[in-house]
Amino acid sequence: MEQIETQDIEWSNDWKTIVEIFNSIDYLKKLFKKLDVSYYRQVEQKILILNLEKYAISLQNYIIEKFSED
Numbered sequence: 086m087e088q089i090e091t092q093d094i095e096w097s098n099d100w101k102t103i104v105e106i107f108n109s110i111d112y113l114k115k116l117f118k119k120l121d122v123s124y125y126r127q128v129e130q131k132i133l134i135l136n137l138e139k140y141a142i143s144l145q146n147y148i149i150e151k152f153s154e155d
Contacts, residue, residue, distance in 0.1 A: 092152060099148045106141045110134060 117130045 096148070096152050099151075103141065103145050103148060106144070107138075110137050110141060113137070 114134055117127075117134070120126075120130075122130075
């Protein structure tokens with residue numbers, strides 16, 4: 086029973102961190118919109134955001150798999 090409670094706490098902490106990461110990405114998007122930069126830089130920003138989102142999704146999937154196996 087204690088192991089389940091520990092896993093629940095771990096799951097909760099990990100999930101909160103994932104949510105914070107996605108919120109940070111959203112905040113970064115808003116900051117980028119405030120910049121007056123060239124089209125090339127806008128494309129670079131979009132690529133950066135896409136890579137960050139892709140990585141965050143992979144972390145999310147890792148967390149799901151990690152706690153699904155137990």
